[in-house]
Amino acid sequence: MKVRAHMSMLFHLDKCIGCHTCSIACKNLWTDRKGAEYMWWNNVETRPGAGYPTGWEDQERFRGGWEYKDGHLDLRLHSRTQGLFRLFFNPALPSLDDYYEPFTFRYSDLFTAPEGEDQPTAIPVSMITGEPMTPEAGPNWDDDLSGSPLYAKNDPNLKALDPEVRAQLEEIEGVVFQYLPRICNHCLNPACVAACPSGAIYKRAEDGVVLVNENKCKAWRMCVAACPYKKVYYNWATGKSEKCILCFPRLETGQAPACAHSCVGRIRYMGVLLYDADRIPEAAMVPDEELVESQLSLILDPFDPEVIAAAKAEGIDEGWIQAAQKSPIYKFVKVWRLALPLHPEYRTLAMMFYVPPLSPVVSTVEKAFRASQGNGGLVRLDLPETDLDFEVYAALEKARMPVKYLANLFAAGNEAHIVPVLKKMLAVRILKRQESLEGRPTEKALKVLADAGLTLEEAEAIYRLTTLPTLEERFVLPPYHREMAAEVWKDPLAHKGEAGLGYIQPPLRGE
Amino acid sequence: MKGARLIPLALVLGLALALAQDGKALYGQHCASCHGAEGQGIPGAIPPLAGNPRVQDEAYVVKAVREGLSGPLEVGGVTYQGVMPPLPQVSEAEARAIARYLQGLGGAPAQAAPAPQVQGDPALGRALYLGQKALQNGGAPCQACHTVAGVGFFGGGALGKDLTDAAKRLGGEAGLAALLENPAFPVMREAYKGKPLTKEEASAIAAFLAQVSQEAPRPASLYLGRFLVAGLLVLALLLLYQAILWQLRPRSLAERIRAQLRR
Numbered sequence: 001m002k003v004r005a006h007m008s009m010l011f012h013l014d015k016c017i018g019c020h021t022c023s024i025a026c027k028n029l030w031t032d033r034k035g036a037e038y039m040w041w042n043n044v045e046t047r048p049g050a051g052y053p054t055g056w057e058d059q060e061r062f063r064g065g066w067e068y069k070d071g072h073l074d075l076r077l078h079s080r081t082q083g084l085f086r087l088f089f090n091p092a093l094p095s096l097d098d099y100y101e102p103f104t105f106r107y108s109d110l111f112t113a114p115e116g117e118d119q120p121t122a123i124p125v126s127m128i129t130g131e132p133m134t135p136e137a138g139p140n141w142d143d144d145l146s147g148s149p150l151y152a153k154n155d156p157n158l159k160a161l162d163p164e165v166r167a168q169l170e171e172i173e174g175v176v177f178q179y180l181p182r183i184c185n186h187c188l189n190p191a192c193v194a195a196c197p198s199g200a201i202y203k204r205a206e207d208g209v210v211l212v213n214e215n216k217c218k219a220w221r222m223c224v225a226a227c228p229y230k231k232v233y234y235n236w237a238t239g240k241s242e243k244c245i246l247c248f249p250r251l252e253t254g255q256a257p258a259c260a261h262s263c264v265g266r267i268r269y270m271g272v273l274l275y276d277a278d279r280i281p282e283a284a285m286v287p288d289e290e291l292v293e294s295q296l297s298l299i300l301d302p303f304d305p306e307v308i309a310a311a312k313a314e315g316i317d318e319g320w321i322q323a324a325q326k327s328p329i330y331k332f333v334k335v336w337r338l339a340l341p342l343h344p345e346y347r348t349l350a351m352m353f354y355v356p357p358l359s360p361v362v363s364t365v366e367k368a369f370r371a372s373q374g375n376g377g378l379v380r381l382d383l384p385e386t387d388l389d390f391e392v393y394a395a396l397e398k399a400r401m402p403v404k405y406l407a408n409l410f411a412a413g414n415e416a417h418i419v420p421v422l423k424k425m426l427a428v429r430i431l432k433r434q435e436s437l438e439g440r441p442t443e444k445a446l447k448v449l450a451d452a453g454l455t456l457e458e459a460e461a462i463y464r465l466t467t468l469p470t471l472e473e474r475f476v477l478p479p480y481h482r483e484m485a486a487e488v489w490k491d492p493l494a495h496k497g498e499a500g501l502g503y504i505q506p507p508l509r510g511e
Numbered sequence: 512m513k514g515a516r517l518i519p520l521a522l523v524l525g526l527a528l529a530l531a532q533d534g535k536a537l538y539g540q541h542c543a544s545c546h547g548a549e550g551q552g553i554p555g556a557i558p559p560l561a562g563n564p565r566v567q568d569e570a571y572v573v574k575a576v577r578e579g580l581s582g583p584l585e586v587g588g589v590t591y592q593g594v595m596p597p598l599p600q601v602s603e604a605e606a607r608a609i610a611r612y613l614q615g616l617g618g619a620p621a622q623a624a625p626a627p628q629v630q631g632d633p634a635l636g637r638a639l640y641l642g643q644k645a646l647q648n649g650g651a652p653c654q655a656c657h658t659v660a661g662v663g664f665f666g667g668g669a670l671g672k673d674l675t676d677a678a679k680r681l682g683g684e685a686g687l688a689a690l691l692e693n694p695a696f697p698v699m700r701e702a703y704k705g706k707p708l709t710k711e712e713a714s715a716i717a718a719f720l721a722q723v724s725q726e727a728p729r730p731a732s733l734y735l736g737r738f739l740v741a742g743l744l745v746l747a748l749l750l751l752y753q754a755i756l757w758q759l760r761p762r763s764l765a766e767r768i769r770a771q772l773r774r
């Protein structure tokens with residue numbers, strides 16, 4: 001057992017309101033630079049949808065992640081020999097068309113336009129050429145299912161769905177969508193690291209952040225193609241690849257990443273997970289339907305004395321172990337089993353976790369019921385909400401967001417992982433609703449709770465951490481002890497005094 | 512002590528003898544292929560050296576050997592039109608030795624020796640020239656470096672001279688055959704070192720070149736022009752192929768959706 005610590009983020013999708021504040025915070029902090037205009041280290045997608053870059057989940061096209069074949073794990077992108085021949089022509093690489101042509105508006109026209117009959121307008125101009133252009137795509141062009149139904153229809157996760165269910169999804173009365181905020185998953189088995197011919201990408205041992213060494217990057221762009229989440233980007237101005245750095249300078253100074261900190265819906269949680277680095281290969285080499293289970297088995301119990309001893313032997317600080325014990329991520333992922341990794345079938349062992357969203361309250365069950373009463377297809381909300389909850393609980397397979405769809409996103413298509421999660425979340429919701437209506441947990445609610453496999457205390461804890469957490473409960477950040485790292489080569493007090501002074505080497509093309 | 516005085520004289524005499532012999536060997540190596548083993552020449556093609564008054568002028572011989580000769584030359588009442596190639600590989604001392612040897616030949620008048628019978632097959636010569644039939648000792652076919660009028664759309668190689676008028680320049684069929692067997696040109700000499708042409712091959716090629724000399728030589732710009740036009744045609748085809756490939760490329764999802772939205 002080789003214990004390592006990992007900073008992980010959790011997205012509670014049931015709380016996401018799709019406001020894109022995270023994306024803007026990240027953009028302003030990190031990618032508001034020349035050559036990075038098109039990059040969104042953090043982006044929010046509407047699902048069903050094609051995402052950003054368009055259709056990134058289509059690995060037949062983009063060839064990201066790993067393939068498990070004949071007992072070994074291979075990059076889907078290419079073998080070493082193939083890679084040598086594709087050094088200068090890599091057809092799996094996304095083009096700027098697959099992202100979008102970044103644009104801005106010529107605001108100066110508003111002030112400098114000559115006097116005329118019409119109001120001056122700020123026309124859109126390309127951020128690449130500076131020429132006027134008509135924007136035809138953007139990082140969230142299909143936001144809230146806008147733009148066109150074409151985007152939603154082309155969601156690869158809809159592939160395994162019944163044609164009937166798909167048709168229902170497209171009906172105007174039944175339209176349903178959810179949001180999917182995405183950052184780099186800081187995987188345990190990162191395909192970008194494996195694909196880099198220059199050895200420029202590495203995973204920090206202390207907190208698992210995957211970083212590109214801009215001094216070593218030689219612009220082969222294999223990482224861009226190999227990352228199944230398309231979260232490594234190529235900066236055309238510096239000729240280097242860039243990616244989400246999990247705001248490590250903020251983490252090291254005790255602040256949550258900018259996206260998490262700015263989150264309006266407070267959907268994001270940050271915390272430490274302890275994992276067993278020795279077992280990563282075997283965890284990545286199991287059949288698709290066992291992937292979630294094998295990945296979660298890598299995450300170790302921070303209260304287990306054996307694990308604590310092994311962690312200390314690996315040099316993990318007491319403060320980190322305490323942070324792991326208080327980690328909200330550990331609770332959601334391992335204790336309550338409410339969170340799952342995004343697309344485990346890519347076998348990169350993504351370390352950002354998602355609590356899948358519940359469907360809108362009104363289910364297709366209710367709609368069918370109304371139709372049988374002769375009330376046509378339109379949904380009416382006059383049924384008591386408490387009854388609706390029980391109906392949805394009893395017939396999850398008829399939820400408006402198909403369970404199969406969620407399974408394709410978060411469980412490699414294995415619905416058996418999604419149903420218990422949704423049941424637990426619904427059971428907590430039913431319980432709290434009954435409590436506030438009746439003043440006490442009703443018999444019916446307790447039965448549902450027991451069926452979902454939760455105790456009253458657990459349900460209360462889930463409820464508190466979901467709805468009422470404080471900043472310190474959402475972000476349990478370990479002490480990074482940078483002063484100890486500085487001590488190795490310098491007087492920490494002198495280092496502190498000199499922080500921010502010295503030479504900056506901007507990344508240069510060809511260096 | 513008289514004997515002792517004679518020693519240097521003997522040495523000088525011995526050296527002179529050695530040099531003269533050396534001159535004969537050098538003549539055999541560098542000159543005999545064209546001018547004949549006895550310096551008799553080839554009537555009408557290559558002037559004789561034996562009994563030729565010009566060889567008495569050592570400086571003239573050295574210059575002719577090292578720098579070559581060209582233009583009309585009258586020897587014994589016969590005018591020769593050929594070209595003698597320069598032989599820079601022969602050093603000045605060696606050239607002098609050859610000159611001395613030639614002076615020694617002097618007495619005998621130029622014998623009108625019968626022209627050696629050269630009867631090559633021009634068809635075989637053409638095959639050898641083009642490389643359709645390999646040279647027996649592994650030498651490169653002539654076409655690799657030379658061009659002759661009327662053979663090949665793009666001509667042949669551009670390294671060596673146009674051989675259309677070679678028969679006229681280099682002493683007719685007989686002269687060419689002799690030259691081919693033991694080439695005097697420095698580059699050609701190097702190229703065929705260790706893989707000489709056989710007598711039959713040389714005479715066949717000589718026959719072919721004699722036949723070709725009826726043609727008018729083409730200007731080099733003709734071949735260059737043809738090459739350019741053909742190159743541009745091939746380039747146009749390549750570009751067309753690329754344009755077709757580009758049209759047939761798989762469209763990305765983003766492109767497909769945008770194309771549908773524009774409609």
